[in-house]
Amino acid sequence: MTLQRPALAAALAALAACASPPQSTPVAPPAAASPAAATSALVPLRVLAINDFHGNLKPPSGGLRMADPARPGATIEVAAGGAEHLATALETLRAGQANHIFVAAGDLIGATPLLSALLHDEPTIESLGLMGLEVSAVGNHEFDKGAAELLRLQRGGCHPVDGCRGPRPWAGAAFQYLAASTVDKASGQTLLPPFVVKRFQGIPVAFIGLALKGTPAIVVPAGVAGLRFDDEADTVNRLVPGLRAQGIEAIVLLIHEGGATTGGINDCPDISGRIVDIVRRLDPAVDLIVSGHTHRAYICRIDGRLVTSGDKYGTLVTQIDLQLDTRSGDVASARAQNVVVRESFAKDARQTALIETYERLVQPLARRVVGRVAAGFTREANAAGESTLGQLIADAQLEATREAGARLALTNPGGMRAPLPRPADGVLRYEDLFSVQPFANNLVTLTLSGAQLLEVLEQQWPAGGRQRVLQVSRGFTYQWDAARPQGQRIVPGSVVLDGKALDPAAPYRVTVNAFLAEGGDGFTKLRRASERRTGVMDVDALESWLRQRPGYGPGALDRIARLN
Template sequence: MIHPGFRRALPRLPRALPALALATALLAGCATPGQAPSSPTNEAPVRVKVLAINDFHGNLLPPAGGIRIADPARPGETLQVQAGGAEYLASAVQSLRAKNPHHVFVAAGDLVGASPLLSALFHDEPTIEALGLMGLELSAVGNHEFDEGLAELQRKQNGGCHPGDGCKGPKPFEGARYRYLAASTVDERNGQTVFPAYAIKRFDGVPMAFIGLTLKGTPGLVSPSGVRGLRFEDEVQTVNRLVPELQRQGVQAIAVLIHEGGYPTGGHNECPGISGPIVDIVERLDPAVDLVISGHTHRAYVCRIAGRLVTSGDKFGTLVSEIDVELDRRSGDVRSVSAGNVIVQHDRFAKDAQQTALIAGYQQVAGPLIHRHVGRIAASFDRDETRSPGGGTAMGQLVADAMLAATAPADQGAAELALTNIGGVRTGLVLQGDGSVSYGDLFAALPFGNALVTVELSGAQLLQVLEEQWRGQPKFRPLQVSRGFAYTWDPARPVGQRVLPDSVTLNGEPLRAERRYRVAINAFLQAGGDGYATLTQGQAAVIGPRDVDALEAFVKAQPGPLQPSSLDRVRRR
């Protein structure tokens, strides 16, 4: 087993420590590599509880709206359950861990990045500390861990003050108590993985390996500066190459923590149908892999794919995947594995006192900015693109309208329309009390601090941008458009021809292929993020304000409470 004291020291190991070196350190004093565990007289299996989360994204406080699940009393309907938040998550983990002395708490990436202001203001140091207090031991590196670049991620692992902002928290930042794993992420300067590829933990003498992976498509999801000099290798090839290495060390039980996922059709503990990249990945994995813990898509599921158990725990700490594994003492392999997603309900779990104290310390510093009043809403602004046939969302359209308002003046770019990616809009605005909206609410929706950029595109290029919503994407990722811009798309038409050219209009006028248009986007899209390569061709760029500042100004300027706009800008035939 990983000794608690040694686990705390793990972050101090060399940054590019090869996986084998880490595994050897963890196995020191245990079975000789290549030998199976000696068989005791008692042949009962070792029962292990693996607890897992994914896509926490710095949600120290409960996310607005909690989690939406199937309503057991009304088939076909859903209901919202108040869930999540570090205080309740810590209690849930503690309660589940108490069921079995053989346990491990792991994660599938995106623990930080795209975080609410309480965490983001301190470069996610509060989240790193909170997860350490909960007893998290291992995590894959997600794409959002690279939002501020490799050097900053290494600082999160190893500790120390931020090089630009210094130490802003209530106490010095000591780094993560848990170990990041990155089997497929290679530093091109030295050919080494940026963090160990895997870790091995022993349960009553029987070893189990955990391989950590970042999705191969990370460069298309992160600003180029965040992944410069890094190579993201194929997930399946990486795992299958490591399996023999682990087996030579006597390890037969193998779990994969991967920041990639799928799109299920059932409830949070079901999987009647699942699509997306995780399906192909799992189907091609070496048969020796017993368990896959996934993430990235912000969905919840418990699946069997190619005979293997595959789990995902939604997002923002609203669920904990409770996975029960039986290890054979003689062979060291997995006898059985089962799982269920446990909702971190506020009426089931109490607040953890340590988490409450940690959060309070950071709130004392950040509170005035978080709670600064901005305006009011008359109804909730939803962000779920799947609830509209065309893909428009009330929150996405609000952001696009704010972008247009901020960049329409001649000195800010003279924009005629605005486009924003749905992935950059992290959450909506939930109507509460008198409808008051704070700066913290707006920052939760737009946490990246992207600058707005106005560029010039031809009508033909703009049409090509719209077609890129379906190119190279695991699913339709709709652009959110500003008022006055409209079009129709047809899912029956082939990719590359789905937008009906004659339907595209700007302020009632048909789009003209040869005309030049001024388009406001964010810096992420200008760099070709989310696969929008055509946006990199924009000319005569003018840099504007940050997206969250534009949204704040727009909300402040409204004479009364904001109403969501109708979702008819983008129509699906």
Template sequence: MSRLSRIAVACLFAGLTAVCLAALPVHAEDEPVSLRILAINDFHGNLKPPASGIRVTDPADPTKSTVVPAGGAAQMASLVKLLADGQPNTIFVAAGDLIGASPFLSAMFHDEPTIESMSQMGLALSAVGNHEFDEGKEELLRMQNGGCHPTDGCRGPQPFTGATFHYLAASTFLAGTDKTVFPSYEIRTFEDIPVAFIGLTLKGTAGIISPASAAGLDFRNEAESVNALIPELKAKGVQAIVVLIHEGGWPSGGMNECPGLSGPIVDIVKDLDSAVDIVISGHTHQAYVCTIDKRLVTSGDKFGTLVTAIDVKLDRSTRDVISATATNIVVDATLPKDPAQTALIDAYEKLAAPIANQPAGTITQVLSRMPNMSGESVLGDVIGDAQLAATSAAAKGGAVIALTNPGGIRTDLARRDDGAVTYADVFASQPFRNQLVTVTLTGAEIKAALEQQWLDPARPRILQVSDGFAYAFDAKQPAGARIDPVTMTLNGKTIDPAASYRVTINNYLALGGDGFTAFKTGRDPIVGPYDDEALFAYLKSNSPLAPPPRGRILNKAP
């Protein structure tokens, strides 16, 4: 008889079974399985550290914060390896928007470099985000499966073979069918315990991508899409369920806190079946670690500045999640650069440099995309002026007004120490390469378009306008009555509701993007240059360029 058996027998005779059993060593087969999930979201092709860095709380004074350099694929790869080292079970996942709205280095090659980087880094699974659909369904399928771009061909340093990780799309269906664009979920097994990962994007995707890109697709309710899968997963013996969702919220605390969280993710999580254990979110470019409805909910900022490390305990008997905790960890700029990632980036930079380094001109200071209380930004004003300048001299019906959507302006327009700006800097601010279109609209139609800035009153999309055009709004007024028509002026003269005006917008808005369906009434279109080309030419002609004074848009009830 072994020593442990003799102790057990003695305990039984002594009537101390519970006490003795608690004192006995726990066998390995009784210990929970440890799983570490490493997660990112909203990488947006930022292969190199973004200029924005990340704002972190000062450890010496929690009331203060500072911006520190962070990000970069080479540094992220090193952190992922470091966080996985010594862990018996790990998986690297993402919550969407790996690509789209990317800096020049990735976007020039249709985001092939980012797909290769993530694959090389060991990413296993990713939800589809709205930006995954920027170039349409067929292009996203190419990202997964590989092959040359249908128009630009093969331009990279090596053949593009597609992602080694798998996209998941539980709520994105081919219109009129019950078939999803990608699988809804994938089951991974850790020490004989199956864990399901469900991936999906926000149901409002069709309203924030190009109508042409949304054609033929049906984006369905997030929670309903997840809940419909639960019986199927349970029938397969799955108890542990993780949701990767490209939708999020807005916190009020630090990157690892959650004193208050608002936004769509809160209600979505509350509507999820109780079988869902962990939710990894994104889309809002925020960082948080929250508990909602007794479930862990995380998000890791944007542009590859954070990696979320989620430590999970799985019960060997029930095969369900016992506990889950998370920490957002900064991708410190001082981390050693992964050699393979460095080589990949260098190879693409060599090909991109001749175009990226073209001088655009100089600016006297950084042109900020941050809006004031009226929703107007310095960079928005400059872009409006650039688009007007690029289209006002058209032989037939040149523009007198230019309007652009704020979502197309992705970063501040940066400058070097000498004030110089390159094409890569311009592209970083306007990475979508939307083509300009000049159309005829009446004054009443312009007002109707401006009223559509509040389709979502909680998050209005204030259009940026060119010099000479001005108006005032009162967001507290009812829908359709927020713009005072008397304040709509062009070069000091009141806009006539019945008169016709030539207005430049981009092709995204012309198709009704962002819900601006009033622009679809535009007549006699003339196609102009791409928006990034217009800004590049404007800088070359107006350097050194100083920030113009704001005041084109007046908020009457701030």
């Protein structure tokens, strides 16, 4: 839920004093080493990092995909993740380390599974605090429910609509979110502190945290109303002189932006993406960059600096070992590896108790009534590839994103994990909808030209692959011909939207789920879309649609027609 602007302004004003940069408190430089200590002038520091956790308190479906050691060029799925195993992995990696810190690079919440989402992600924030998380950058998904909600999660207090549903009144996060580049336009102050300084055997280390500059383009506008997201490198470079003036030489950047490589979890071949340019523009004083956002794993050197990313969903922990020079206070060396959070890490008893507590609380919410249906909806497709469940979901997603300019919605059949049968009493509950759409995928409304949309439709029949017919919303119709060559199966002139033939040169606002938006299921042409705007979760769109239409039932399968 997003608070209205007056409530947001009040929340921001209340925070202004503590959100100001903490440079005002001088930090003394480390004491100079004595000649006798010259041969042992290094202090080890282990930094443990995650990114893009997205509330996966339980091991995510599919685990971690990584290179198959037995088959060069092939990949395998490895069971990994889950808060119980992650907590133990962290404790294991801390063992024997006099100096250590657990940090994160954003998107800890948002697009979360039912267990966390139903309780406004308080379970995730509590779980990570229990693991010892100390600081995290904000990510774009931290703004899914608005800035005021993010501040509530940070500082404490009951939800303004639902109240406190947890086992106790919400006390706030045990760790600190950082938002160096997120500025309240009205006050000119950062929404949250830009950095924190931690001391390790007397050596100060600054941790700067920030979100990607493009956040406003990929979240619901109301979530970032009144906020400005500054350039990442420019923001960091403005902070560095003040830090160094206080005697701080060791600087770590936690940034919710990343890249992609073609290698394994500890490799860095062909690194690409915005993170490359950002790192190259950073002040040379920045020693380490912990990145995220792209859901990739890599250990890189860019312009001589260590850049890391730990995939997603808590399947990896990035172990970073720094050596701090006691004489200069700077980082003398840095190395890292991504550690798989395997099931061999025993379950942490405190995390098990936390999950069990929240599961009991979620049950009544999961059983809440969301609507009534006249008949069930099936995933079974007709000869053209269309299903009643697909129509329902596409229609719901179009309706939920009208405000973003959507005229058409497309959804993939693989995103529908179960049918939606009519219960004996016709009453649907939230858990019924979640079984259909369990991925917590946000909706993304993007712009395609008519010609690009045709290219997307042609990708429903990949060369040598299995057809995946996209489900389409009402008002959109077309024909396809199985006898035509691959890449030319859409019947020319048959594509119609709202009674008008598709114009190849015209722009169209199209809604898909986040998985498709990134080229999932082979729909790579969607990556070329522009003007992306992230909306509500798919399951929430479905709930809203059914709530407004009691007694709703399936209609005729007449949007897609097959010839031959």
